[in-house]
Amino acid sequence: MIGASDFFLSHDAARPDVHRLEESTGRGGGAMWDIGCYAIHSARIFFDLDRLPSGTTTSKHVESGADISTSGVIDFGDGKFAHFDFSFERARRCEY
Numbered sequence: 001m002i003g004a005s006d007f008f009l010s011h012d013a014a015r016p017d018v019h020r021l022e023e024s025t026g027r028g029g030g031a032m033w034d035i036g037c038y039a040i041h042s043a044r045i046f047f048d049l050d051r052l053p054s055g056t057t058t059s060k061h062v063e064s065g066a067d068i069s070t071s072g073v074i075d076f077g078d079g080k081f082a083h084f085d086f087s088f089e090r091a092r093r094c095e096y
Contacts, residue, residue, distance in 0.1 A: 005080075006078075006080045006081070007082075008042070008043045008046045008047065008081070008082035008084075009084070010038075010083075010084045010085075010086075010095065011085055011086075011093050011095045012039055012085075012093060012094050012095075013035070013086065013087045013088070013089075013091060013092060013093040013094075014034070014035055014088060015092065016034070016088055030067035031069060031070060031086050032058075032067050032086075034088075035088075036084070039086055039096075040074070042096060043084065046082070047076045047080050049076045049080065050076075054072055054073055055073055056072030056073075057070065058070045059089075068088040068089055069085070069088065069090075070085065071084070072084055072085075
């Protein structure tokens, strides 16, 4: 990396077994806890800062109610932003 960065981008996706998704919903399962946490944690490490209020858009699985796709922006202050998306509805993907 050359110089300071002010933007972090991540895309994560996986296709889980639908039955596993439905079973884990009662324990708080869903895309956020299964794959989304890595994007957010990575952004915090990248900037070495705590996040400020952020905005997200989420869609949920019809039968289980688990979150299956989320896209959002995290404001780290001082013009530093992280954009992320993660999903159980797309082909496997892990890009930072």
